[in-house]
Amino acid sequence: MKIFSVISAILITAFFFSFSLHHKKEYNRLYESSVNDLDKQLSRLLEVIKNNDVSVQTGREHIRRQIKTCRLSLKGLDFWFRYFEPVAYRKINGPLPVEWENEVFEKFEPPYRREGAGLTLAEQYLDEETVSGDSLSGLITSSVNALATFRADSITQNLDSHHHFFLANRLYLLNLAALYTTGFECPDTSSVIHELRSMLKKVKEIYSTFDETFPSISLSKEYLSLYDKAIVFVTGQPSQFSLFDHYTFIKDYVNPLFSMNQQFITRHSVVTKNYNDYSLNNNCSSIFDKSLYAPQNTKGIFSLVEDEALLKEIKQTGKLLFYDPLLSANNLRSCASCHKPTEYFTDTTQTTSLQFDRKQRLERNTPTLINVIYNHLIMLDGKHISLQDQAKDVMHNEQEMNNDQDELLKKILSCKEYKVAFKKFLKYTPEEKEVTLSHIVSAITYYYADFSHYAAPFDNAMNNRQTISADVQKGFNLFMSKAQCATCHFVPMFNGVKPPYIGSEFEVIGVPEDTGYHKLSPDKGRYKVNPAHETMNAFRTGTIRNTAFTKPYMHNGILQTLEQVIDLYDAGGGAGKKLAVINQTLSSDSLRLSDPEKKELIAFIHSLNENIIFEAPPSVLPRSANKELNNRKTGGEY
Amino acid sequence: MRYAFAISSLFLLVVISDSKCSKQKQTEYDIPDHVTPENRALFIERAEKGKILYKLYCADCHGIFARGKDSIPNFTKTQIDNYHATALIGLDPKNHAVAQKMSSEQIDYVVTFLRLRKVKK
Numbered sequence: 001m002k003i004f005s006v007i008s009a010i011l012i013t014a015f016f017f018s019f020s021l022h023h024k025k026e027y028n029r030l031y032e033s034s035v036n037d038l039d040k041q042l043s044r045l046l047e048v049i050k051n052n053d054v055s056v057q058t059g060r061e062h063i064r065r066q067i068k069t070c071r072l073s074l075k076g077l078d079f080w081f082r083y084f085e086p087v088a089y090r091k092i093n094g095p096l097p098v099e100w101e102n103e104v105f106e107k108f109e110p111p112y113r114r115e116g117a118g119l120t121l122a123e124q125y126l127d128e129e130t131v132s133g134d135s136l137s138g139l140i141t142s143s144v145n146a147l148a149t150f151r152a153d154s155i156t157q158n159l160d161s162h163h164h165f166f167l168a169n170r171l172y173l174l175n176l177a178a179l180y181t182t183g184f185e186c187p188d189t190s191s192v193i194h195e196l197r198s199m200l201k202k203v204k205e206i207y208s209t210f211d212e213t214f215p216s217i218s219l220s221k222e223y224l225s226l227y228d229k230a231i232v233f234v235t236g237q238p239s240q241f242s243l244f245d246h247y248t249f250i251k252d253y254v255n256p257l258f259s260m261n262q263q264f265i266t267r268h269s270v271v272t273k274n275y276n277d278y279s280l281n282n283n284c285s286s287i288f289d290k291s292l293y294a295p296q297n298t299k300g301i302f303s304l305v306e307d308e309a310l311l312k313e314i315k316q317t318g319k320l321l322f323y324d325p326l327l328s329a330n331n332l333r334s335c336a337s338c339h340k341p342t343e344y345f346t347d348t349t350q351t352t353s354l355q356f357d358r359k360q361r362l363e364r365n366t367p368t369l370i371n372v373i374y375n376h377l378i379m380l381d382g383k384h385i386s387l388q389d390q391a392k393d394v395m396h397n398e399q400e401m402n403n404d405q406d407e408l409l410k411k412i413l414s415c416k417e418y419k420v421a422f423k424k425f426l427k428y429t430p431e432e433k434e435v436t437l438s439h440i441v442s443a444i445t446y447y448y449a450d451f452s453h454y455a456a457p458f459d460n461a462m463n464n465r466q467t468i469s470a471d472v473q474k475g476f477n478l479f480m481s482k483a484q485c486a487t488c489h490f491v492p493m494f495n496g497v498k499p500p501y502i503g504s505e506f507e508v509i510g511v512p513e514d515t516g517y518h519k520l521s522p523d524k525g526r527y528k529v530n531p532a533h534e535t536m537n538a539f540r541t542g543t544i545r546n547t548a549f550t551k552p553y554m555h556n557g558i559l560q561t562l563e564q565v566i567d568l569y570d571a572g573g574g575a576g577k578k579l580a581v582i583n584q585t586l587s588s589d590s591l592r593l594s595d596p597e598k599k600e601l602i603a604f605i606h607s608l609n610e611n612i613i614f615e616a617p618p619s620v621l622p623r624s625a626n627k628e629l630n631n632r633k634t635g636g637e638y
Numbered sequence: 639m640r641y642a643f644a645i646s647s648l649f650l651l652v653v654i655s656d657s658k659c660s661k662q663k664q665t666e667y668d669i670p671d672h673v674t675p676e677n678r679a680l681f682i683e684r685a686e687k688g689k690i691l692y693k694l695y696c697a698d699c700h701g702i703f704a705r706g707k708d709s710i711p712n713f714t715k716t717q718i719d720n721y722h723a724t725a726l727i728g729l730d731p732k733n734h735a736v737a738q739k740m741s742s743e744q745i746d747y748v749v750t751f752l753r754l755r756k757v758k759k
Contacts (some may be wrong), residue, residue: 105723301743303740304739359708385742430690431744
């Protein structure tokens with residue numbers, strides 16, 4: 001009897017084991033067969049390139065058709081590939097020939113040069129006069145080689161457990177909101193929605209196979225039913241991406257799916273081993289919530305302080321310092337002189353601010369400090385990797401505050417109120433023996449960062465908390481399609497940080513020196529930090545949020561109105577305006593926006609004005625033991 | 639009477655903790671010869687900051703200072719490198735809740751301390 005029960009137990013276990021093994025193979029098999037299919041299509045593309053003459057139209061059309069077949073095949077793998085190995089993915093479908101990158105965890109090293117290859121670039125080159133069969137073959141051969149990465153054990157073993165699935169799915173949903181519908185890496189914009197439909201269906205197949213293989217941790221019925229509705233919605237939408245309802249697609253389908261997927265991540269105790277996840281917050285339930293990804297460290301030296309009451313004191317001291325002209329060598333200029341806290345922390349009256357000598361002008365326009373914490377690199381050229389480094393730089397900079405560190409500390413600590421406060425804060429930074437400049441700047445960054453957590457009407461609408469006008473929705477749909485804004489200003493921060501939100505992007509758009517477009521602005525931008533052909537005149541992409549209140553625009557403050565800015569883009573940037581910009585990252589073709597369309601775009605931009613609660617300036621500044629310093633003005637002057 | 643007891647016990651505590659401190663050995667650092675004297679001083683300053691942070695936030699799990707001897711486990715170079723890399727990316731929040739909150743400078747101090755600390759063989 002005993003033996004019988006043991007044997008039957010073994011048999012049952014073996015049965016279930018083989019059952020699960022069998023099904024695990026199903027999920028793996030789908031991956032494998034999809035990789036094989038792409039491999040086959042890429043090899044065929046190489047043959048088509050070899051057998052056709054690229055200098056004649058029919059030859060090019062044959063190649064183009066096979067590129068499209070390959071792209072569709074890739075859409076069945078995008079879900080996994082982008083998550084598993086984004087660097088290798090760029091060899092299969094990179095958006096640019098060369099990208100210079102500084103991702104969050106690489107910030108402490110010089111920028112990396114990453115060469116793109118593959119389908120998007122091949123399709124772009126096909127329309128250029130200099131195209132050759134060899135260069136096309138080169139791009140596709142790189143893709144074939146990169147495909148081997150995705151067959152490696154280190155990658156495929158991820159498929160054996162559920163952990164990767166919900167994380168890859170999160171990235172997929174974020175990409176659905178931010179990249180897949182914008183033509184970001186689809187040069188033929190007439191194919192965007194066609195490819196989207198195909199991808200949605202292929203991912204449905206991935207979902208079904210996953211659910212078969214991991215029945216106990218499958219996607220919920222609610223999720224799958226909403227996903228099916230998303231497919232129906234997209235199928236019923238026009239095929240032209242400029243007529244596609246991006247607003248409803250994201251609001252009613254992608255964002256709720258994202259929210260459910262976040263719950264799965266928590267419920268199934270998903271653990272990540274991937275370097276694409278670390279910036280994303282598992283506790284955030286909406287793409288349009290500012291907790292979506294980790295911002296800059298705003299606490300600096302006070303990072304380990306948890307005590308709320310003390311943090312409040314640090315913030316108050318930071319506020320006093322922000323308004324205190326003691327921070328400049330001549331005791332005339334404070335942070336608030338240029339970053340006016342009641343005016344979105346910028347100065348709307350100056351093209352570029354006066355230098356320390358009060359005669360010459362600075363090279364660049366004062367940026368707003370609101371939402372800077374959501375950039376991974378600070379300053380328009382990405383010179384600084386932390387907010388605290390940036391603040392120190394301004395204080396030392398000869399053209400700005402022109403201060404000597406010891407002198408500055410002496411002045412600040414000559415005020416009793418500051419001295420008492422910092423002596424207290426010092427106890428919470430045990431590694432430091434005395435008050436340093438790091439204490440000063442950390443209090444300042446902690447203060448101003450507080451103004452970045454507000455939501456805009458557009459966020460509220462996306463989260464179903466308020467309704468928004470039809471013009472705004474139309475403007476957003478244009479922003480995401482025809483106006484080509486969203487290929488650089490990514491959802492949801494509308495800055496240069498795209499999913500998985502780990503790096504800041506730079507672009508060359510050919511900003512002129514004068515409004516007559518006679519000359520390109522001589523500012524070298526990112527080139528000053530990282531000299532390379534691609535970085536000449538490149539600037540970090542800023543956010544669209546609150547722009548209605550942060551004029552003047554562009555790095556040199558040359559444009560005064562949003563209409564002027566839209567005209568620059570509509571014309572195809574500086575190159576479209578006939579300026580010699582050799583490395584413009586923006587197409588030089590006109591966008592052909594109509595006047596009503598421009599108005600709708602502006603309506604959308606206004607919906608990104610955040611409901612910020614500003615504070616009044618401090619009534620008095622701390623009194624110094626040095627009486628001469630007590631005449632200084634709150635907020636400073638010019 | 640009660641005050642006297644409190645004061646005397648406080649005094650005793652100070653004496654004990656004082657003697658504890660004096661017993662603790664100063665950490666010696668291994669800095670390559672090619673490093674200039676100024677940079678050497680800077681390295682040591684950073685490592686000393688790291689030591690303070692390590693004692694406060696890491697030593698509970700990774701070795702114990704409190705017994706008056708340097709019993710920090712000897713991390714291998716690879717282990718330290720891995721720590722540095724993962725600390726920048728984001729450490730496992732279950733086991734490294736404090737390290738995760740540190741600023742990049744603070745992580746740097748701790749790593750400098752671990753890298754330069756002379757390991758007794």
